[in-house]
Amino acid sequence: MAFDERRYTREVLEPAREAGGLPPEDLRIRYQLHESMTAADVTGTVKQVRQCWRRARGMLKYKRLADRLEADHARFAPIFSAAAEGDLRPLRDALGESEHRAARRLSEAATRLADAAGPLRMLSPALLATIARSSGVGHEEALRLAAESSIEVGDPDTLPEAAPYAGYGRAREALDTLGLAHLARFLYGDRCAGMRVLDGFAVPGAAPVEDALEEAERYWAARTRGPWTVGADTVIAALRNSPDPGTLVRYDIVARLRERLREHPYDDSLLRHATTELDLDSGDARRLVFAVRAEGGGVATGPAARLRELVGAGEIHAAADFAEALDAAALTGEAAELATEVRARLATAIRLRDRARAALDPDDAWIALRDALRRVPDLPGASELLLRLAPHPARAVRVSVQGDGVGLVWQPSPSRAGRVVYDVLRNGTVVTSTDRPSARDERPPVNVPLVYAVVARREEAVAMPAVAATLIVRPEPAEVAFGTGDGVVSGSWRLPAEAAGVRVTRDGLPVPAGESGFRDRDVVNGTTYTYVVSAVYPGQDGEAVTPGVRRAVTPQGRPRPVTGFTLRADPSAPGTFLVRYEEPPEGAVEFVALDVPPPWPVGTTLALAELRAAGRAIPSIPTRDGQAIRPGAGRSVLVAVTVAGELATVGGHLDHISLVPPTELTATRRGGTVFVGFEWPQDVTEVEVMWNGHGVPVTSAAYRARGGVRFDVPESEPVVIEVMATSLVRGTRVRGPAARFDLPGRIPVHYDVTYRGPAWKRSVVVEVTADRPVLLRRLSLVLKPGHVQPTTADDGVLLDHWTDLAVPARLTVPVPRQARPYWLRCFAEGAEDGPAGRAGGVALIDPPVRRLKVE
Structure with a gap:
């Protein structure tokens, strides 16, 4: 593998520089060697590594390290010379030794980190860096060693220097008064x-x-007034007037920890003080002790240090013995103060122990003894005496069988001192322990006399047991189920393993039964019978029979089918359908939805559970002549079922597809065009729009693309519009219920405005025309000054009006004395917004704007 100088700098030179310029002991790391290298590979790699050292020497931060590496290389030169000649044995030996040295260096560094962390297992980053440099390990390696030793590295928490409330000192004194x-x-x-x-x-x-x-x-407000309430008021005032009560509590804890630190205790003592006496969480205790330690202070030596150590460990009696053994010359200064404190605490504890021995009430003795042990945990004879101070016993234990278990309740111990725990014993064996006055035995023995006792315990001291009456647990048969048929009742159960048999009665008369069930044919349909299934256990005086599981059962005859029914949409409730059928003489009619036609012929009787497992029950509401059902969206087969008891008879069925009608249907005219809009029904892909004998299918995509439905109808012709959801079922188009809208026809009436006559006597002439004679109940001529035309008959000044006006007609009005510009416009009674108004099926159509506006 080629030598990677950047990687070598990152993984070798930089960590070595951070470790104080100490090269890695392991030669494998120092020279980038591995076991599979040949002699030639070793020689070439070592050459490249040394060249890297020389280049690194030119950088100031690596100069010292590079010199150290070259100086150390002189010791290994013979080994690499032998390797160059083909002898790798010296190199392998040297690699083994260097590996041992590297491991030893890491071990020493880990030991130093653990010593520095101490019982707190915490280190500051600065101290970790110092140990890493002096130990010759890199910073990352030191962090890894700390993590492996469960040492937390981090800066100490910042602690408050001053109290957040000026009256904290008075609150502290009040706390001391309250103890x-x-x-x-x-x-x-x-x-x-x-x-x-x-x-x-x-x-x-x-x-x-x-x-x-x-x-x-x-x-405290409910307490009787006294010195204690005055102290409580002082503490409450401090908490109330502090910016944050939680901050004041934290300062109080920190102040007390700092005071304890002045005694120079060891970390173990400080941690114990923080968790037991200051009630801190263990994690917060470690962090607080670490932070307080970081503020200053150390561990002293000598008699005073030993006394502090013993006091911190709770060994007050041992500390007193140590003080007595010291020469008078050694008991000076702090040691003398500690010895005086130890003697005083020991004397007080002895007085409390003697008071406990003389007390008649064990609670008073326990309180005094616990106070003595709080002062002197190692007080001789105190722990043994405490074990003999049992609480008052529990009383009035009551037990009862609850299902397969046993429930216990009792009156708690009246002892007021310490935490009282109750051990529940069954036949002398502890079943459970609780601090509540109740318990439950989940798995008691069956058919065995049981004696329960409750023992009150305070730590290790136990009171006399409170014993309950003897009882025997005999479970009833489990999973009891009854079924009915035509003239028959059946039952089944699971018998407890300890039971010897079962006994079944019907209205007090015995019924033949097997070990797990029975079949009773001696019953009459429609009659209600009470069955009791009891378990039989072997007893000392013969058989013992349990009270049993009681059920009321009514057998039913074979229900008659509903051979046919009709289905009609309920217009008042979308998605609801009204079902009508001939009511059978007995039983209840239900409707079940199937995905396919039922596999059973009409009149087949089967178990109700089997039928319901094959389909989906449809919610229904009884009506005067049937039921109102909601089959839901989609296609299904509706089956009428007559149910009587556990039997169901299959009736007729009907293919049904839920086609919900559209809602919010609206229609408007714009001249000879009608615009139709509605809320598209859910789960429907196509609707059919019908008007005056015409129809057109509309898909949801087309409806949305065109913004509705439009068609042409003469304006004077009334229109009846119906919109219904449709779908193809087995090649046949099925239509759902229709939503209807009636749109009346309108007769268009035109009017024109002109001016006639000479300038000094001009008139406004309004000519009203229509294609056929029509009667207007009221026509108004309105004037409105300005540039905006009137929109209603009240939006301006009424010039004149005419009632019961026969069209065609010509109307004359004097020209108004009004400054220009202004508007003139006619309105029929009840006109809508827009250029055309409507009044009783008549549309009033305006002339061009130039006729209406006068400028």
């Missing part, structure tokens, strides 16, 4: 475990901080 570890405890109590304060404040599974603050306000 709360931090602000989140005030808002959420013990629910704030796993709290996150970085990347936004959140408590898993809890309400937002604003809602929690409102809940805290309501809680």
Whole structure:
């Protein structure tokens, strides 16, 4: 393979430069060698690599590295000389040794990274770069080593330097008065475990901080006034007046972590403090400790450091022993302060332990002992005593069979201290544990006496069990199903494996039955019977019979078919059809849609389930003389079916194609042309338009291309327009219901406006003509000043009007005294917009504009 200098620079020289100028130990990487090379290949490749070094030496950033590479090459010159002569054994040995050195260098770098990351498993990018350079590994290689060791590399989070609320100090004092570890405890109590304060404040599974603050306000407002409510008011005021309550909570956590850092604890102690006492999520705890560490501080040595370490680890009693063993000269300064704190905490814990031993109420003792262990986790004898402080027992356990399982409910333990868990035992074996006063045993033994008990437990201390009454679980037969026929009732079930048999009764009388079903022919059609199917179990005193599964069943005779029916579209509901038929004497009529004609002859009786599986049931609504059905779009075969119980008799059928009529049909005249428009029906490709004995098919494409349908009819002739969807069914054209529009005829009436007479006595003459005599109920002459003509009889000044005017007619009006320009125009009563108006089937047609406008 040809030598790639760019790749060599990118993968070898650049990482070596970033590693402080240390060349890679592995000679395979340094000289771009691999096992399959021949002696000639090795010699040629090494020559090209050294030429690359010389060229790189001309660049300032690689000069030092190139000198180091050339200096090291002198050590390997004999190996490559032997390779040039055909002996590759020295080279193979050197490659193996260099591989070991490279692995050792990586191992040492990984160890240094792990030591620097510590328990936090976090490193800053600057520290990682320093370790990478001093270890002789590249930056990318160091990042890979950190990832393999689960070390997170990143800059520390920025922490607030000052409190976002000026009165934080008073709020801190109020929290101490209330005995709360931090602000989140005030808002959420013990629910704030796993709290996150970085990347936004959140408590898993809890309400937002604003809602929690409102809940805290309501809680403290309901409390009796006292020093505790004054402190609560101070804390609430701080949270309310802070720009963001979550930010104040975060600062409170950071401030407490910084205070703990002044004690110089180890990282393990800080993490434990952050997660247990400050209730932080483990991820946020690591990041906060890392950020606080980055602000400054380190690990000291000596008696004070050891005391801090023991205190941080919760070994207070051990710290007291250590302080007692020290010379008085060693207990100075910080060590003396720590020893005093340790002794005080130990003395308080001992008093609490003694109080717990003397307490009569186990709850009081438990509270005192938990307080002692919180101060001194390693207090001698405290953990053993805690194990003996059982809660008060649960009471009144009630059990009941619920299907195949057993349900339990009980009165909870009245203990008020600690978290009480309930262990549910069945015949002495724990079935489940819960903190609720109810449980369920999903898989209890069958036909066996069962004794359930509930044991209240607080940590490892258990109370006396609360025992329920003995019960026996005997499941009923499952999957019980009944079928009816003509004078017969059948039943089937699945018997539980533990049952010895089954017992079936009809209205209290026994019915012969097999292990999985029965067939009862001693019934009368139309009569309702009550059947009970019970499981029989072997018992100590003979057979035990379950209450059974109860069903009311009515056998029906063979239903009669509906031999024929009619189908008519419902004009008031598009897509709905009215079906009429002769009602059978018994049973209910249903309609089923099939894709093909039914394979059963009329009168065939079969199981209802079989028929419904072959087709699609059609929704229907009963009407006075039939049903209203909606077959849906497309073509189908409608079958009438008479249903009685589980039987169905096939009746007549009808080919049907859903041809929905068009909607929003409109028609208008423009002279002798009629324009028709409508909303094209869904799933229809063609319609037929009929008018006055004429018809034309129209496709959806043609309708859309022409913007509707148009045809010519004399203006005086009335038009009845019908539009219906059509389709070809087996070569025959089928038409759906029609949408109809009646358009009356109109008689065209023309009028003209002229001026007659001398200038001092001119008149306006209106001549009205028609092809045949016609009577106008009202004709108005309107004047409108300006350049815009009037559009209605009210749009201007009425000059004159005539009622019951016989056409033809000539009308005269004095010329109006009106400044020009102005318009004159006639209107018939009820005229529409446009050049022609309509009044009772008469169209009034204007003369040319030059006759109407006076300029």
